[in-house]
Amino acid sequence: MKEKIRDVLAALESRLSVKPDIALVLGSGLGGLADELEDAIRIPYTELPHFPAATVPGHAGRFVVGRLHSVPVIAMQGRYHYYEGYTLEQVTLPVRVMQALGAETVILTNAAGGVNETFQAGDLMVIRDHINWFHTNPLIGKNEDELGPRFPDMSEVYDRSLRALAKETAQALGISLKEGVYFGLSGPSYETPAEVRMIRKLGGDAVGMSTVPEAIAARHGGMKVLGFSCITNAWSGTGDQPLSHEEVIETSERVKAHFTSLIKAIVKRMGE
Ligand code: HPA
Numbered sequence: 001m002k003e004k005i006r007d008v009l010a011a012l013e014s015r016l017s018v019k020p021d022i023a024l025v026l027g028s029g030l031g032g033l034a035d036e037l038e039d040a041i042r043i044p045y046t047e048l049p050h051f052p053a054a055t056v057p058g059h060a061g062r063f064v065v066g067r068l069h070s071v072p073v074i075a076m077q078g079r080y081h082y083y084e085g086y087t088l089e090q091v092t093l094p095v096r097v098m099q100a101l102g103a104e105t106v107i108l109t110n111a112a113g114g115v116n117e118t119f120q121a122g123d124l125m126v127i128r129d130h131i132n133w134f135h136t137n138p139l140i141g142k143n144e145d146e147l148g149p150r151f152p153d154m155s156e157v158y159d160r161s162l163r164a165l166a167k168e169t170a171q172a173l174g175i176s177l178k179e180g181v182y183f184g185l186s187g188p189s190y191e192t193p194a195e196v197r198m199i200r201k202l203g204g205d206a207v208g209m210s211t212v213p214e215a216i217a218a219r220h221g222g223m224k225v226l227g228f229s230c231i232t233n234a235w236s237g238t239g240d241q242p243l244s245h246e247e248v249i250e251t252s253e254r255v256k257a258h259f260t261s262l263i264k265a266i267v268k269r270m271g272e
Contacts, residue, residue, distance in 0.1 A: 001089060001093070001096060001144055001147060002144055002146060002147065004049070004050045004093060005093070005096050005097055005100050007049045007050060008048050008049060008050060008051070008093070008097045008100075009097065009100055009101070011047070011048050011049055012043065012048065012063075012097070012101065013101075015041060015043060016041060016065055016101070017039075017041075018039075018065065018066075018067070018072040019072060019101065019102040020065060020072045020073050020074035020098065020101055020102060020103045021071060021072050021073065021102070021103060021104065021105070021270075021271070022068075022071060022072075022073045022074075022103055022104075022105050022106075022107065022267055022270060023073070023074050023075075023076075023095065023098035023099070023103035023105065023106040023107070023223075024073055024074070024075040024076065024106070024107050024109070024263070024267075025075075025076045025079050025094075025095070025106065025107070025108045025109060025211075025214060026075055026076060026077055026078070026079075026109055027079070027109045027110035027111050027210060027211075027230070027252075028110070028111040028232075028248060028249060028252055029111060029230070029232075029248070029249045029251075029252025029253050029256060030109050030111070030230060030252055030256055030259060030260075031077040031078060032256055032260060033075065033256075033259075033260045033263055033264070034064035034075040034076075034077040035064075036068065036260070036264070037064055037065070037066030037067060037068055037073065037075065038066050038067045038068070039066050039067055040064050040065065040066035041064070041065045041066065042062050042063070042064050043062055043063045043064075043065070044061060044062040045061045045062060045063070045078075045094075046061070050090075050093060051093070051094070052080065052086060052090060061077070061078040062076075062077050062078065063075070063076060063077075063094075064077055068264055068267045068268070069264065069267060069268035069271060070271065071267050071268065071270065071271035073103075073267060074098050074101060074103060076094055076098075079091075079094070079210060079214070080094070081187070081188075081209055081210055082134060082136075082186050082187075082209070082213065083186055083187040083188035083209055088134075088136060088137070088138035088140075088213045089138065089141075091138065091213050091214065092138045092213050092214055092216075092217035095214045095217050095218050095221075095223075096147070096217060096221060099218070099221045099223050103223070104223060104224060105159075105162070105223060105224040105225070105226065105270065106214070106218045106223050106224070106225055106226070107226045107227070107228070107263065107266070107267075108127075108210075108211045108214055108215060108218075108225065108226070108227040108228070109227070109228045109229075109230070109259075109263070110182075110208045110210045110211045110227075110228075110229050110230070111208065111229070111230050111232045111248050111249075111251075111252050112125070112182065112206035112207055112208035112229035112230065112231060112232065113190070113191065113196075113206065113207045113208065113231070113232065113233050113234070113235050113243070114205075114206060114231040114233065114234035114235060115183065115196060115199050115200050115204050115205055115206060115207050115235055115237075116178075116180055116200070116205035116206070117200075117236075118178075119178060119180075119205065119206070119231050119234050120231070120234050121231060121232060121233050121234050121251050122231065122232075122251055122254060122255050123176070123178050123230075123231040124170075124175065124176070124177050124178065124228060124229070124230055124231070124255065124258065124259060124262065125177070125178040125179060125180050125182075125205065125206055125228065125229040125230075125231060126158075126163055126166045126167065126170075126177055126178070126179050126226070126227070126228055127158050127179075127180070127181070127182045127206075127211070127226075127227030127228065127229060128158060128163065128179050128180060128181060129157060129158060129181050129182075130157060130158075130181065130182045130183070130184055130211065130212050130215060130227075131181060131182070131183045131184065131202060131203065131204055131212075132184055132212045132216065133183055133184060133185040133212075134184060134185060134186050134212060134213065135186070137213075137216065138213045138216050138217045138220075139152070139216060139217070139220055147220065147221055148219075148220035148221050148222060149220070152216075152219055152220045153219075154216070154219060157215050157216075157219050157225055158215070158225055158226060158227050159224045159225060159226060162224060162225075162226040162270075163179070163226065165266060165269055165270070166226060166228075166262075166266055167179070169262065169265045169266050169269055170262055172265070173261060173262060173265055175258055175261070175262050177262070178205070178231075180204075180205025180206055180229075181203050181204050181205050181206070182204070182205070182206050182207075182208060182211060182212070182227065182229055183199045183202070183203075183204030183205075183206065183207045183208075184207075184208060184209070184210065184211055184212030184213075185207065185208075185209060186209060187209035188209065190243050191207060191235065192239075193235075193236075193237050193238060193239035196235040196236075196237040197237040200237060206229045206231060207235075208229060211227060211229075215227060226266070228259070228262075228263070230251070230252050230255055230256075230259055231251075232247065232248040232249075232250075232251035232252050233247055233248060233251065
C-alpha cells in the first residue's frame with residue numbers, strides 16, 4: 001500500500017497547486033458538488049497508477065481538486081465499490097492518497113436505503129456509527145505500521161464534534177437531518193424483505209454498499225470522518241416495494257440541491 005500511495009503521489013503532486021484540507025467522497029447522484037469547486041483541477045482515475053477505471057453509471061471516476069468557500073478540498077467524483085470486483089485495498093487506496101496529500105478530514109457520502117421506519121425517501125442522515133457487514137475488512141493482511149496501528153480503535157469512527165457541527169449547520173439552513181447507523185454490506189443485489197427486517201433488528205437505520213471500508217481505512221490512518229447518507233428509498237420490510245437503481249438515482253437527483261448546500265455550508269464552517 002505504501003509504495004502504491006507513493007506512486008500515486010508522484011503522479012499527482014506536480015499537478016496540484018494547493019494542499020487539500022478536506023477530502024470529499026461523493027456517492028451515487030451526488031457527484032455534482034465537485035463541479036462547484038473553484039479553480040478546479042480534474043484528474044481522471046485512469047491517469048493514475050493503481051487506479052482501475054470506474055464502471056458504475058452515475059460515477060464519473062475522477063479527483064477534482066479546488067476550493068469550496070476558499071477551503072482547499074479534494075473531491076472524488078465517483079468511488080470504487082467492493083461489488084465491482086475490486087479488492088478492499090483498491091477501494092480504499094483513494095482515501096489513503098487523499099490523506100497523504102494532507103487532508104485531515106474526510107466527508108463520506110452515499111445513497112442508502114432507509115431501514116428505520118421513520119425514514120422517508122429524500123431524507124438526509126448524518127452517520128452516527130456503522131455496522132461492517134461486508135464480512136471482510138480493508139485492514140486484513142500484514143499491517144503497515146507507518147499507515148496506522150494493527151488494531152485501530154473504532155469507538156468513535158464518525159467524529160462527535162463534526163456530527164454536532166453538521167446538525168447545527170442543517171438546523172441553521174432549515175434542512176431536516178436524521179442521524180443513524182449505516183449498515184454496510186457488499187451488494188450488488190438489494191436486500192430481501194427478510195434482510196431488511198434483520199438489519200432493523202441488528203440496529204441499522206440505513207443500508208448501503210459503500211462507505212464502511214473507506215471509513216475504516218480513514219480511521220486507521222487517523223483521519224477525522226464525517227458521513228452522510230441520502231435516503232433514496234424507504235424499505236418497509238414487507239416485500240411490497242421493488243427497487244431499481246433508476247429509483248435510487250432519481251431520488252438523489254431530487255435532493256442533491258439540499259444535500260450540496262448542506263455539505264458546502266459544513267465545509268465553510270470547518271474552514272472558519
Ligand atoms: N440498499 C443498498 N444500497 C442502496 C440502497 C438500498 O436500499 N439504496 C441505495 N443504495
